[in-house]
Amino acid sequence: MAGLLDKRRQNREEASIPTAGMADIAFLLLIFFLVTTTINVDTGIGMTLPPKLKPEQTPPPVKERNLLKILVNAQGDVLVEEERARVGEIRDRVKKHVLNFGQDSDLADSPDDAVISIKTDAQTPYSTYIEVLDEVWMSYREIWDRIAQTNRLPGPEGGTAGLDQQYSSYREYYTSLEPEEDNKIRDAFGAQISIAEPDTGE
Amino acid sequence: MASQKFERRSSSTEPEFTTASLPDIVFMLLIFFMVATVLRETDIKVRTQLPQAEALTKIDQKRLISKVHIGPLKRGENKGSTAIQIDDALIENRRTIRQIMYRKLQEQPKLIVSLKVDRDSEMQIVNEVQQELREANALRINYSSNREGPPPS
Numbered sequence: 001m002a003g004l005l006d007k008r009r010q011n012r013e014e015a016s017i018p019t020a021g022m023a024d025i026a027f028l029l030l031i032f033f034l035v036t037t038t039i040n041v042d043t044g045i046g047m048t049l050p051p052k053l054k055p056e057q058t059p060p061p062v063k064e065r066n067l068l069k070i071l072v073n074a075q076g077d078v079l080v081e082e083e084r085a086r087v088g089e090i091r092d093r094v095k096k097h098v099l100n101f102g103q104d105s106d107l108a109d110s111p112d113d114a115v116i117s118i119k120t121d122a123q124t125p126y127s128t129y130i131e132v133l134d135e136v137w138m139s140y141r142e143i144w145d146r147i148a149q150t151n152r153l154p155g156p157e158g159g160t161a162g163l164d165q166q167y168s169s170y171r172e173y174y175t176s177l178e179p180e181e182d183n184k185i186r187d188a189f190g191a192q193i194s195i196a197e198p199d200t201g202e
Numbered sequence: 203m204a205s206q207k208f209e210r211r212s213s214s215t216e217p218e219f220t221t222a223s224l225p226d227i228v229f230m231l232l233i234f235f236m237v238a239t240v241l242r243e244t245d246i247k248v249r250t251q252l253p254q255a256e257a258l259t260k261i262d263q264k265r266l267i268s269k270v271h272i273g274p275l276k277r278g279e280n281k282g283s284t285a286i287q288i289d290d291a292l293i294e295n296r297r298t299i300r301q302i303m304y305r306k307l308q309e310q311p312k313l314i315v316s317l318k319v320d321r322d323s324e325m326q327i328v329n330e331v332q333q334e335l336r337e338a339n340a341l342r343i344n345y346s347s348n349r350e351g352p353p354p355s
């Protein structure tokens with residue numbers, strides 16, 4: 001009896017799990033994850049808020065000529081230095097202000113002194129505010145683009161920006177930076193954009 | 203002569219690709235996508251249609267970000283009143299923002315607050331949140347916005 005069983009076992013083929021369907025299952029899962037994946041990187045306009053002032057502190061004084069005031073009202077109208085302006089004009093106004101190098105007595109002494117102040121009304125639409133802020137940042141971006149392309153700082157003195165090579169744009173330079181590396185363009189030519197204190201209901 | 207040559211070349215077995223390693227390749231892709239997938243962990247209760255901008259910066263380090271959603275409450279078709287949501291909870295009292303942000307700043311000193319504000323919001327609420335952030339000394343902020351392109355319908 002035992003011998004008979006042994007014989008049967010010997011004849012039997014080795015049991016195996018069919019793996020042909022494995023690829024199909026894997027494909028199905030793959031397609032599910034492909035469809036559900038959104039590789040989204042958070043993008044936005046970075047800002048640094050001014051630190052909270054102590055009650056006895058007064059905001060640091062800024063010379064009138066160095067300040068470029070941009071006001072946005074509830075209707076989304078823009079005032080640049082008390083004059084009506086279109087949003088599209090801001091970029092050139094900011095550039096002219098920042099790259100004045102003391103020539104025009106109403107504009108900034110030097111890029112380091114220049115401050116762009118954006119003030120909004122309580123009812124200003126957020127999208128208009130972002131539009132204005134974007135224009136101001138873009139004018140700095142365009143200046144930085146030029147520095148990255150020419151490796152020279154703007155202005156009468158000029159001088160080298162100290163980059164190791166020339167880049168096609170600021171973005172290219174920025175992406176080439178290591179995480180700990182200093183951003184030489186921004187160190188040499190920083191942007192001072194201030195969000196004005198909102199009126200407290202006076 | 204010529205026909206003989208051709209005959210000799212053709213083999214009896216059908217040429218085939220080996221598909222044995224196909225599951226391996228597929229699994230590798232699968233694992234990549236499983237790892238890369240981030241399932242949304244919070245349920246966003248306010249509508250945030252982000253504005254569009256050009257001068258964008260990317261935030262690569264996801265763990266530095268803390269998101270603040272500001273926008274009208276999602277209530278079916280009609281728009282609700284504007285509300286603030288941090289993580290999972292709606293903020294009832296705006297004064298609590300400073301405590302929440304202060305606690306977050308203790309855990310992550312390099313905190314970046316990503317403001318996801320609906321484009322139709324008014325500046326008042328944004329200013330209020332910013333004042334709260336200043337109270338908490340969470341000064342690095344980011345106005346979350348999308349790349350400029352055709353406006354989403």
